[in-house]
Amino acid sequence: MRFRPALLPVLLIACASSTDERTELILATTTSAYESGLLDTLIDQFRALTGIDVKPIAVGSGAALMMAQRGDADATLTHDPTAEARYVAAGHLVEGRRLMHNDFVLVGPAADPAGVASNTDAVEAMRRVATLGPFVSRGDGSGTESRELLLWQEAGVPVDSVKSRVETGQGMSATLYVANDQQAYTLVDRATWLTLRNRVDLVPLLEDGARLRNDYSVHLVNPELHPGTRVVPARRFLEFMVSPAAQQVIAEFGRERLGGQLFIPDALGE
């Protein structure tokens, strides 16, 4: 075929065309909600209901909050209450709603050399892991790493002194696989654990409902500080997320397929 230069502009225009700004929004979200598949399910239903497209950017909670601070997102879904409070206080996030929770599970090799399973207290368990290791950390500024660091702190263990602690700098699934390969301990959120537990040899060693509780919240990026925020679609999305219909989806998500509840809705009966 002869090359036709006249077709080039047509091609370029086709490449540059984009969708309507008013019918989409960017959600900066924690990886755990995304990797479990829950978010895709909710986003599909929201699109069917409203025609609004949600674009999830799955990063660690720390990076999700920084996206909000830079005005690169319209809404956030994160699980790091301490950090969230900081961003709310600084005015970057508004209209926060508790969405759902689950818990973290301390998993490790079945032989459990550090004797973690005999504990019921997460802090004491972490103290034992610290003396023996190995421990695989996210090291990616995520809500999970944030909780891990808090637990070391509560256990009075300096992070550098934890025996054979390695950081993957990656998401929860990749980190769990590394822990599995090295037969190491790691802290994992319930949703990821239920999704992947059949693919690893590690076993759950400690569940501590109170201290390992993992709260997920949604926030709107403050349009007064960040005028580019697409307030209307973002607010509709947040309203949808706490609606009885979406909360029902959250409660039932993965229960049949994975044999356990991944997330417990928190906005029902508000």
Add this chain to the structure above:
Amino acid sequence: MHWVNDLTTALGEAWHLLLSGDAEVWAIILRTLAISLCATALAMVVGVPLGYGLARGRFPGRTLVLGMVNTAMGMPPVVVGLVVWLFFTRSGPFGGSGLLYTPQAMVLAQFLIATPLVIGFSAASIQSLPPALPDLLTSLGAGPWRRLWLLSREARLGLLAAVMAGFGAVISEVGASMTVGGNLRGSTRVLTTAIVTVTGRGEMATAIAYGLILLALAFTVTLILTFVQQRRDA
């Protein structure tokens, strides 16, 4: 302007990271170089003779093999990484080797990425030599290894292009290094995976700083090779 700030901060940070002698940064730089240079060297050792064989050999299915090599030149590194991961994961055929998440596994993956490039470029550059040259060398009394050496010297431009293509491909790839190396801090984190990590943490200035260091590194090595390539006396 946010992005102008980011860029100037990044430039400053890149200098600062290099000059402050930050042990972790230098360890990452040296590790990146060591892994990629090893992989490229191994790819040359294996790839040049194979390229020569493909260029000069006459056997059934030669064009088919050449086509496969040319396809493999564009193989997505992340797929190579995935295959290596499958072989070395605990339940895989080499699960007991303990190689997964080590620099050695990364060298292997990068070797597999670079080798098709080296084969392809070597074959093309040797094919572009006068067809009668090998016979001429034989008639002048050169043995097979001497002949390969003399032909390689003649094909220097193309062979060094092969090294540069191989090295450029592996030092800049991230998918395979991430998958088989695991990006473990202090043992398998290289510049590209470090960039992914700090980007994921939202530390854009540091990410760009690492990117600039990576560019400088690739440029330095390639420049040295280019000087060797363009030498007039040899």
